[in-house]
Amino acid sequence: MAKLYDFQWQTAVPQILLQGTPLDRWDEESGAFESKCQVVVDEYGFFIYWKSHGREGQVIECCQISDIRAGIMKIDSVKDSDRYAKFIYALDHDKGSGSIDRVVTICSGLDLVNITYTFFVAATAELAKSWIEGLRTITHNYRANNVCPMTCLKKHWMKIKFMVNPSGNIPVRSISRTFASGRTEKMILTSLKELGLPSGKNDEIETSQFTFEKFYELYHKICPRLDIEELFKEISNHKNHLNTDQLVNFLNECQRDPRLNEILFPFFDRNRVLQIIKEYERDEKYIGREWLSLDGFCRYLMSDENAPVFLDRLEICQDLDQPLAHYYINSSHNTYLTGRQFGGKSSVEMYRQVLLAGCRCIELDCWDGRGEDAEPIITHGKAMCSDILLKDVIYAIRDTAFVTSHYPVILSFENHCSKSQQYKIAKYCEEILGQLLLTKQLDEVPLQPGVQLPCPNQLKRKILIKNKRLKFDVEKRQLELFLKGQQESISEEEPGIELNTAVVVDAELTENAFTENDINDNGVGREDNDAHPEGSLTADEEAQLMQKYKYTSATTNIHPVLSSYVNYAQPVKFQSFEIAEDRNIFYHMSSFNESTALGLIRSNVVDLVHYNKRQMSRIYPRGGRVESSNFMPQIFWNAGCQMVALNWQTADLAMQLNQGKFEYNGGCGYLLKPEFMRRDDRTFDPFSESPVDGVIAAHCSVQVVSGQFLSDKKIGTYVEVDMYGLPTDTIRREYKTKVVPNNGLNPIYNQEPFLFRKVVLPDLAVLRIAVYEETGKLIGQRILPLDGLKAGYRHISLRTEGNFPLSLPTVFCKIVLKTYVPDGLEDIVFRLADPIKFISEDEKQKVEAEKRAKQMREMGIDENDISDVPVLVTKKSSSRKSTKGKFPQRSVSLPPRSHNNAKTMSGPVSPSANSISSFGAGTAPSLALGLSYSASKKRQSY
Numbered sequence: 021m022a023k024l025y026d027f028q029w030q031t032a033v034p035q036i037l038l039q040g041t042p043l044d045r046w047d048e049e050s051g052a053f054e055s056k057c058q059v060v061v062d063e064y065g066f067f068i069y070w071k072s073h074g075r076e077g078q079v080i081e082c083c084q085i086s087d088i089r090a091g092i093m094k095i096d097s098v099k100d101s102d103r104y105a106k107f108i109y110a111l112d113h114d115k116g117s118g119s120i121d122r123v124v125t126i127c128s129g130l131d132l133v134n135i136t137y138t139f140f141v142a143a144t145a146e147l148a149k150s151w152i153e154g155l156r157t158i159t160h161n162y163r164a165n166n167v168c169p170m171t172c173l174k175k176h177w178m179k180i181k182f183m184v185n186p187s188g189n190i191p192v193r194s195i196s197r198t199f200a201s202g203r204t205e206k207m208i209l210t211s212l213k214e215l216g217l218p219s220g221k222n223d224e225i226e227t228s229q230f231t232f233e234k235f236y237e238l239y240h241k242i243c244p245r246l247d248i249e250e251l252f253k254e255i256s257n258h259k260n261h262l263n264t265d266q267l268v269n270f271l272n273e274c275q276r277d278p279r280l281n282e283i284l285f286p287f288f289d290r291n292r293v294l295q296i297i298k299e300y301e302r303d304e305k306y307i308g309r310e311w312l313s314l315d316g317f318c319r320y321l322m323s324d325e326n327a328p329v330f331l332d333r334l335e336i337c338q339d340l341d342q343p344l345a346h347y348y349i350n351s352s353h354n355t356y357l358t359g360r361q362f363g364g365k366s367s368v369e370m371y372r373q374v375l376l377a378g379c380r381c382i383e384l385d386c387w388d389g390r391g392e393d394a395e396p397i398i399t400h401g402k403a404m405c406s407d408i409l410l411k412d413v414i415y416a417i418r419d420t421a422f423v424t425s426h427y428p429v430i431l432s433f434e435n436h437c438s439k440s441q442q443y444k445i446a447k448y449c450e451e452i453l454g455q456l457l458l459t460k461q462l463d464e465v466p467l468q469p470g471v472q473l474p475c476p477n478q479l480k481r482k483i484l485i486k487n488k489r490l491k492f493d494v495e496k497r498q499l500e501l502f503l504k505g506q507q508e509s510i511s512e513e514e515p516g517i518e519l520n521t522a523v524v525v526d527a528e529l530t531e532n533a534f535t536e537n538d539i540n541d542n543g544v545g546r547e548d549n550d551a552h553p554e555g556s557l558t559a560d561e562e563a564q565l566m567q568k569y570k571y572t573s574a575t576t577n578i579h580p581v582l583s584s585y586v587n588y589a590q591p592v593k594f595q596s597f598e599i600a601e602d603r604n605i606f607y608h609m610s611s612f613n614e615s616t617a618l619g620l621i622r623s624n625v626v627d628l629v630h631y632n633k634r635q636m637s638r639i640y641p642r643g644g645r646v647e648s649s650n651f652m653p654q655i656f657w658n659a660g661c662q663m664v665a666l667n668w669q670t671a672d673l674a675m676q677l678n679q680g681k682f683e684y685n686g687g688c689g690y691l692l693k694p695e696f697m698r699r700d701d702r703t704f705d706p707f708s709e710s711p712v713d714g715v716i717a718a719h720c721s722v723q724v725v726s727g728q729f730l731s732d733k734k735i736g737t738y739v740e741v742d743m744y745g746l747p748t749d750t751i752r753r754e755y756k757t758k759v760v761p762n763n764g765l766n767p768i769y770n771q772e773p774f775l776f777r778k779v780v781l782p783d784l785a786v787l788r789i790a791v792y793e794e795t796g797k798l799i800g801q802r803i804l805p806l807d808g809l810k811a812g813y814r815h816i817s818l819r820t821e822g823n824f825p826l827s828l829p830t831v832f833c834k835i836v837l838k839t840y841v842p843d844g845l846e847d848i849v850f851r852l853a854d855p856i857k858f859i860s861e862d863e864k865q866k867v868e869a870e871k872r873a874k875q876m877r878e879m880g881i882d883e884n885d886i887s888d889v890p891v892l893v894t895k896k897s898s899s900r901k902s903t904k905g906k907f908p909q910r911s912v913s914l915p916p917r918s919h920n921n922a923k924t925m926s927g928p929v930s931p932s933a934n935s936i937s938s939f940g941a942g943t944a945p946s947l948a949l950g951l952s953y954s955a956s957k958k959r960q961s962y
Contacts (some may be wrong), residue, residue: 023795024295026323027331029163030064034154037061040809041147043124045070045114046107046139053114059140059151062182065158066175068126069182077184080128080138080606082163083825086376087124087420088155090148092139092532096721107139114193115624121145124152131822132373133358133669149810151415160424162687165825166334169728169815170322176827177235181227182239189224201732201764202852211241243766245318245834252314252811258944261311275326275812279716296320296710303476321813328835329804336686340427342471344588345606345636348657350682350689351381351429353640353665354648358407361667363404363648368412374668375420376684380689381430381486381638381663382417386410387439396441396448410445414452425428425688428458428479430589430663432611432638433487434574435582442579444492449485458482459585469604473588473636476690486589486609488578498580589636597627609636613643614651621659629697629704632660640665647873650674651662654744656705657681658784660697669820677744680803681786707746711780718782720806722833723773725813727791729828731764737793741774745785745806750774754931759794778840782806789831800829811837 040060057070061082068085068891071077092108100857111119123144125140142148167175176198185191196208205221213219215234255270256262271288283938284749294310300323301307301316312320320326352374356366375384387394387407388570423428437445449457458479461467465474490498587607594610610673612620618641620628631637639656641649648667652674656664666678685691696702704712711717731737736759742752755774760767778787787809790801800818816827841849877883 024325025331027163027327029161029167030323031158031161031164033061033065033158034150036150037154037158038063041142041143041151043070043140043151045072046110046141048103048106048698051106051110051111053141057140061155061158062177064178065161065164066178067182068155069339071188074186076186077182077188079179079182080126081179081827082159084128084130084162085155085159086132086373087125087127087133087423088152088159089127090152091123095249102248102461103137111141113139115403122148124148124155126155130820130824131671132370132377133371135373141937162424162683166327166329166817168322168324168327169817169830170319171317171324172827173236173239174232174831175320177230177232178179179827180235181230184227185224187224187269189226190230192218192221192223193240194223195225197732198729199765200728201734203229203242203765208242208378208383211238214241229932239423240318243728245766247315247768247770248318248321250294252317261306261309261313261352262317263524264290264293264297264310266872267296267312272850274834275810277811277839279718279839282368291464296325322815325638326812326814328810329808330810330814331809333684333707333805334686336688338685338690338692338693340476340688341473342692342698343606344428344476344479345632345634345662346682347476347662348664348691348692348693349381349636349662350379350678351638351663352379352668353383353667354385354667355379355382356385356413357400357648357667358669359648360646361400361403361405361643364400364406364648366399366406366408367406368416370411370669371416372420375417375429376424377668378424378687378689379668380425380427381432381665383432383434383640383665384410385434385436386445387436387443388438396437401436411448413450414448417483418452418454418456422481425686426480427476427688427690428482430484430486432589432663432665433485434576435487435578438575439577439579442582446579446582448903451485455961456481456483456588457585458484461587465588467587469606471606473606481906483583484587484824485585487582487586488574488576489586489590490580490583493792495580495583499545499584502580506943513901521634533594576716597624597631600631604634606635610636611638611640613640614656615642615660617656618661618700621655625659625707626703626705629660629706630700632662633698633700636662638663638665641667652744653678654750654784655706655747658746660693671820675803676803676819676823677679677786677788677820680819681805685810694781706746707748709780711840715781715783717777718806719836719838719840720776720787720809721773721777721836722776722787722789723834723835724769724771724789724831726766726768726770727760728766728815728830728832729764730767730818731793731829732797733764734762736761737764737767737799738792738794739769739771740790740792741783742788742790743776743779743806744788747775747781749779749781749785755836761794771926773834775835779806789818789833791818791829791831791952809837811835811836 038061038522040058042056044055045057045059047054054072057072059068061068065082066082067079069077074120075957087804092104092111107122108800111123112625113956115122119141122142124140124142126140128133128138129135140151142151170698180190180194180198183194192209192212196205199208209219209221212292215230215237217234218225242360252262255266257266268288268290271293276285276287297307297312297316300319301312303313303316306313324331354361356368356370357364357409358367358370359365371382384398385400387399387401389409394409397407398410398413399405417429417431431449433445435442435445451458457895460668462474462478465471465478473565489495512598549833566929589609590607592608592610594612595954600608617637639653639661641651645667648670650670653664653666654677666675668675682689682691692698694715696714702713720743722741724741727737727739739757739760740753741755744750744752757769757771760769783806784808787804787806788801788805791799793799798821802816802818803823804816813832813834815830815832818826820826873883873886876886
């Protein structure tokens, strides 16, 4: 697009962090403190780096930091507890009493389970506080996770400069390792020599010598971009430069989505191209001649301006004033587990990590505590899992719920506690969460049938409890008696039938991952609920325990205080769609395991979509997923299910799709469903292969051109491209490039385009681009929602399997986005795209004459004063064409007929009725195909 989006990814770094401060760092390997480390943060906020006398420089990437904590918090991992104990002993022994107030704890890692804790000790508590507050302002910068390849190169160059040897210089070997996957060490050393840098194997380079321009030159010497060079030759007609006309044509024809609105996304023109030349060209002579060199072209293609997605989608860009049921909500299942569902470990840290990663619905399985304290615990009951204190979890929720998102958090309780323990739970929520807890209905959104749920904006920084609730009159009576001290009136024997309408949930629909249907029925439940470390059971022992396991349903005997805190998320037993619609109670919701939900989708998917317009549903994994694997969430999103709860400890394909999808809209955890999935007057069947009424189907093709810095090993690599969306739109494990052997640095694939011929619903579709070693091991991947994807030649930066950014690995692709054209309509599309082209010369003359006559009448000239003059149309005059015009003429290009008889067009087609808000209104529809006239002068005259 011609309008440049100002991508403000950089966060201001506080001065105290830029200047640096001497801090003592706990060195785990030596079991001692590394004293007086000069700790600094770079100007971009990419790294925390430090160095002490006689030691090598070290760094922590800020994109890998999940939390900054004051002092020391209890660590519930046995492995980390041993390290924790050693640090506490050294802290008390070496730093004296009160030193805990001077500790700065940095939590980092490349997944949510394996967290590294780095401890720094400041000279004073005030200094520690300044560092903690400063570091919190630069972490969780989601924009910095989407910087361009050029910035990534600069980031890697900075890392090399920070990781110096004890003498403060850069070892040549450190540079060699960057390029070792594709080139010999001899070639790297020769390139360094050509740049005037030390080039011996054991040499060192002074940091002042190693400028970014030197590193960038070195990059192009060792890793020449032959792919970009070929493209440059093609569009420049094999010259050494691009002129303004060639650049305008390339940007409008190749880099622009033809479906975009022409007013909100105007064409590139000469003035815009001159800005690009000025920004990216380094040769002053070329700038003076209004040319762009190969180097300038490469810099442009690697810039933020050429990002693969619309960068404004990374901000809060959706309407958050709709009812809660109109959103997809980022959700977690059995949040406390770090691994397996059976015999696994529970961790308070998981709640922190999941909330910090953007989750907005977490699960708490509550059980009565044991021992004298009898504190309520969280565990996977009777599944041989370890337990954690509920109180510790509530503190963790308070501290992390609204760090990365201000939008509401839902606590999904599975309550197995006695009434006395439930009262403790209620008091902990009230006292610890304080004003964050929503304890009563909003005045403007009463809990009444027919009243829609509140919107996310109304619930900002509020925590909702999802738990069974008593009938209103029962709750009121029991609450009055309880407040008067008449405990016996709400004894444990109070019958469960006094719950709110049909709240008794059967085993098939309960929140627990294990149900009686998922295990054998020939055993009785064990009463032993002690912790058992993962791996301590043999396969036979585990199988025997699984056979004996029996699900214990959540209690139906609710304490009135806890009941009174439940409002807009009241779980009820699902009986039928008809009953739910008759009741018309928006704050009632139901939970389904994946198998039950799939059954509903198979038999009543249209009803489920309609149900989800009104009230919320939660989908969780079936009990057989003992290893904490995940189901594919897309089919449930297609049905409008809001809370598709996954096992966040498992970084599999399902979690990658989830994290990639929820990265949009500012990572706030709420995504607005398409309009036709929210409106009562619309019917939607996600299994239909016909286009949705009012939505224009799309065509997408992806050509994988090359890869950059894919691996630090000399291995073969290949790329897979999949699409996930509606069943008719989903294509997986079908498109794969050839394997390029022995080159992880810059393999050239030049694969034929992978065609996704007809995407019925682009708003729900996502692309997944994944790079693998030839052995099948994943190197990196990226999830790209189709509704935010840009057309053209784009560098796609890769992520880890846990969705953390990889610094250098990118895939260079050509992406084509068009409107799908059904078979048999190509001739109509041609004519609508350029109607003047398809009328005869005589008709053109007549049209032009009538137009001029009308203009003459408007000037006051009487038609009787005009004589008819015969005009002879010569071959020369009829073939004359105007070359003037601000924009190049857009043509309709149809690819050859494929095996599926589908055709596509590259004319000016608006994306869909549901995408108008993002692509812009104003595109004139034509024959329901979404066609519009160009902004070119030629078409305006017509």
